[in-house]
Amino acid sequence: MLATLVAVVHSNGAVLFANAALEDARGLSRRAIVGSVFSDSFADPMALNNALQGIRGNDFAALRYDAWLKRLSREALPVHVIVTQTERVDEIIVELLPLEMQARQDREERLAEQAQANKELIRNLAHEIKNPLGGIRGAAQLLEMEIESAELTEYTQVIIHEADRLQSLVDRLLAPHRRPHLVGDVNIHEVCERVRLLILAEFPKGLQVIRDFDTSIPEFRGDREQLIQTVLNIAHNACQALTEQIAQGTATLTFHTRIARQTTFGKQRYRLALELHVIDNGPGVPDSIKDRIFYPLVSGREGGSGLGLTLAQTFVQQHHGLIECDSVPGHTDFKILIPLP
Ligand SMILES: Nc1ncnc2c1ncn2[C@@H]1O[C@H](COP(=O)(O)OP(=O)(O)OP(=O)(O)O)[C@@H](O)[C@H]1O
Numbered sequence: 001m002l003a004t005l006v007a008v009v010h011s012n013g014a015v016l017f018a019n020a021a022l023e024d025a026r027g028l029s030r031r032a033i034v035g036s037v038f039s040d041s042f043a044d045p046m047a048l049n050n051a052l053q054g055i056r057g058n059d060f061a062a063l064r065y066d067a068w069l070k071r072l073s074r075e076a077l078p079v080h081v082i083v084t085q086t087e088r089v090d091e092i093i094v095e096l097l098p099l100e101m102q103a104r105q106d107r108e109e110r111l112a113e114q115a116q117a118n119k120e121l122i123r124n125l126a127h128e129i130k131n132p133l134g135g136i137r138g139a140a141q142l143l144e145m146e147i148e149s150a151e152l153t154e155y156t157q158v159i160i161h162e163a164d165r166l167q168s169l170v171d172r173l174l175a176p177h178r179r180p181h182l183v184g185d186v187n188i189h190e191v192c193e194r195v196r197l198l199i200l201a202e203f204p205k206g207l208q209v210i211r212d213f214d215t216s217i218p219e220f221r222g223d224r225e226q227l228i229q230t231v232l233n234i235a236h237n238a239c240q241a242l243t244e245q246i247a248q249g250t251a252t253l254t255f256h257t258r259i260a261r262q263t264t265f266g267k268q269r270y271r272l273a274l275e276l277h278v279i280d281n282g283p284g285v286p287d288s289i290k291d292r293i294f295y296p297l298v299s300g301r302e303g304g305s306g307l308g309l310t311l312a313q314t315f316v317q318q319h320h321g322l323i324e325c326d327s328v329p330g331h332t333d334f335k336i337l338i339p340l341p
């Protein structure tokens, strides 16, 4: 079940063992790989031959380099190769880390750490704000009762109104942490349908919602309400970005579902995962905030509170999943990945 590609190679270069990830990557069965000359699997066979020779001659115990792994009817895969000596003289372990995967793992790890730090910061900050807020509002109310001039009560009204606004912001910041996780069987298409109806009620004209569903996706255990909120937040952002296209009648919002097999995210390999894309043809996420959109209070929108995607990410993480965004003008794709049983 390792995500890394692993082979055990005889010092003469023949493969003794290949794991499932290596079979997958090469597009060959284990039987076809075992016994073959492993260096032939690479665009440049010399590198591995030299490494094996060096290890055989005890020049070094381990070696790392980058190479291209050949694949059946697919383009070669860039990998980081780690060749290590074992206790048995004749057996050498060769690990291959797909380079893109390693970069992605690093990025995911960094993001997860940041998200955790963010969450704690927000929770603490929200509590700190919440406490004095009640006092401020109460004092303004008392003051208002003492004041006779209507002109002056306008000021106390501003204080009360702004305190209320801050209160509701703080409540929204604390909401995902407080809310119990209601677990049941979730049908992702039912979730998309709910969101589609809500979106069409708000944007009845000029927007075409396209459904591209893989109906074979099984139900899974999850919190339906949280997932509706997640997809709604993402779809809502798309529609807000689509203002111009909606006015012209050319706006499209696509819900695309499919099953991803043998995918790796959050450092784990999943046999099956649900993949939901929410795609719009709007102007794209502004470059200036592109790598921060999942952070709280980051907004590119007049009047936006910058919480929608933070909430979405928290909810998806509670389902052990991941959200990614890929955006260029004319095509913005938010991808939600959730492991399936
Ligand atoms: N589909 C999209 N197209 C273009 N920009 C987007 C898209 N989705 C998100 N964004 C950008 O990301 C920002 C952050 O989104 P987020 O939902 O977190 O906050 P918000 O929409 O500004 O406020 P709210 O808390 O009301 O949702 C948005 O303000 C917008 O600039």
Ligand SMILES: [Mg+2]
Pocket (backbone or CB within 6 Å): 233, 236, 237, 307, 308, 309
């Ligand atoms: Mg939003």
